[in-house]
Amino acid sequence: xxxVIETEGLGKRYGRLWALTxxxxxxxxxxxxxxVGPNGAGKTTLLNLSTGMLAPxxxxxxxxxxxxAAGPAQLARVGYLAQHAPIYAGLSVADHxxxxxxxxxxxxxxxxxxxxxxxxxxxxxxxxxxxxxxxAQLALTLAIAKRPEVLILDEPVASLDPLARRExxxxxxxxxxxxxxxxxxxxxxxxxxxxxxxxxxxLVASRVLVAGPxxxxxxxxxxxxxxxxxxxxxxxxxxxxxxxxxxxxSTLLVRAGGPVLDPAWTVSEVGLEDLxxxxxxxxxxxxxxxxxxxxxx
Amino acid sequence: MIEFHLNGRSGVAPYLQLIHQVRxxxxxxxxxxxxxxxxxxxxxxxxxxxxxxxxKAYRELEYEGLAAARPGIGTxxxxxxxxxxxxxxxxxxxxxxxxxxRARRAGLDDExxxxxxxxxxxxxxxxxxx
Numbered sequence: 001x002x003x004v005i006e007t008e009g010l011g012k013r014y015g016r017l018w019a020l021t022x023x024x025x026x027x028x029x030x031x032x033x034x035x036v037g038p039n040g041a042g043k044t045t046l047l048n049l050s051t052g053m054l055a056p057x058x059x060x061x062x063x064x065x066x067x068x069a070a071g072p073a074q075l076a077r078v079g080y081l082a083q084h085a086p087i088y089a090g091l092s093v094a095d096h097x098x099x100x101x102x103x104x105x106x107x108x109x110x111x112x113x114x115x116x117x118x119x120x121x122x123x124x125x126x127x128x129x130x131x132x133x134x135x136a137q138l139a140l141t142l143a144i145a146k147r148p149e150v151l152i153l154d155e156p157v158a159s160l161d162p163l164a165r166r167e168x169x170x171x172x173x174x175x176x177x178x179x180x181x182x183x184x185x186x187x188x189x190x191x192x193x194x195x196x197x198x199x200x201x202x203l204v205a206s207r208v209l210v211a212g213p214x215x216x217x218x219x220x221x222x223x224x225x226x227x228x229x230x231x232x233x234x235x236x237x238x239x240x241x242x243x244x245x246x247x248x249x250s251t252l253l254v255r256a257g258g259p260v261l262d263p264a265w266t267v268s269e270v271g272l273e274d275l276x277x278x279x280x281x282x283x284x285x286x287x288x289x290x291x292x293x294x295x296x297x
Numbered sequence: 298m299i300e301f302h303l304n305g306r307s308g309v310a311p312y313l314q315l316i317h318q319v320r321x322x323x324x325x326x327x328x329x330x331x332x333x334x335x336x337x338x339x340x341x342x343x344x345x346x347x348x349x350x351x352x353k354a355y356r357e358l359e360y361e362g363l364a365a366a367r368p369g370i371g372t373x374x375x376x377x378x379x380x381x382x383x384x385x386x387x388x389x390x391x392x393x394x395x396x397x398x399r400a401r402r403a404g405l406d407d408e409x410x411x412x413x414x415x416x417x418x419x420x421x422x423x424x425x426x427x
Contacts, residue, residue, distance in 0.1 A: 171342070172340040174341060195344070196345060196347050197347065198349050
């Protein structure tokens with residue numbers, strides 16, 4: 001099966017600043033991919049490279065087997081919803097649907113109409129007077145009715161209230177179930193994505209720290225607690241992601257290929273949010289140490 | 298038709314929560330052989346969860362012999378978990394209600410009742426094994 005997004009040494013530089021460096025990914029089709037990371041980590045840059053709105057400074061990227069925005073056929077297969085639900089404030093809901101039909105060869109007018117009906121949107125209403133949740137739903141309608149094979153969404157729920165957020169994700173998951181489309185969506189909050197994603201990419205400070213199926217990530221990370229000891233004494237093949245110690249106890253979050261057999265440890269499962277936070281603070285600690293070294297020099 | 302719900306704080310994987318709810322409904326007789334399980338699309342849309350999570354739960358139930366998928370129609374219950382004991386549920390429930398009323402009169406609160414039940418249940422189970 002062709003990968004949805006495949007990158008090799010991908011990088012993007014703005015002036016002297018690298019927004020994304022050495023990014024190598026292969027995302028299989030049929031997933032809902034969560035692209036997570038703090039603000040400014042490079043999420044939007046990666047998404048803009050995927051849609052062809054930015055050209056790479058280094059490396060290569062392919063979406064559905066060809067260069068992003070390579071031509072009309074490739075554009076028709078990729079749906080994109082930019083941050084802050086872009087709509088035309090001066091156009092009515094009906095205008096938006098006409099626009100969608102006019103611009104997209106694979107437009108599903110029936111799907112668009114039934115969604116607008118179910119959302120109870122007034123066709124004559126100007127989009128600028130819709131609520132935030134309604135705007136997001138209108139933008140999602142356009143993106144879904146285009147009938148893309150992959151749908152890319154940049155922070156789709158960040159600005160929505162909890163109810164609108166839930167409704168948006170419900171409709172997105174319904175579309176995934178009905179149309180079998182692949183989805184890539186970004187958020188700086190893992191809790192937004194925990195239920196919907198089955199594939200996770202963690203981007204911190206312009207680098208990919210973690211990428212893989214959620215189930216696999218959860219199965220290979222464990223939280224260990226036990227009598228205090230030096231993390232250096234752990235067996236090979238076990239990588240410590242985060243560690244905290246009291247005078248008597250050590251608590252470690254580790255990545256391990258196999259089961260943890262040492263009876264001294266109490267092993268418990270790790271949630272996705274804890275896992276992501278552990279990697280993020282590990283990266284932050286490393287940056288702090290580097291800065292410290294530079295100051296000493 | 299049953300309706301699923303998810304507890305985000307329980308720490309139990311969502312697909313396992315779905316499986317538990319089907320098994321629970323089978324035990325209580327809320328689901329019987331031949332009943333249809335909610336459609337994958339409806340569960341995904343209703344709970345805002347990944348459809349693959351629902352599919353995984355249904356596949357697991359199929360593997361356990363409790364459900365079977367009919368392509369294009371849906372997934373249906375094919376097994377039972379009540380072990381033919383459903384008829385006994387009524388009288389047992391009434392006994393339990395009487396016992397609960399006595400426990401409350403004796404001044405036990407919800408937590409004490411639950412703790413007493415669980416510890417008695419455990420020790421009875423252990424004696425059963427020995």
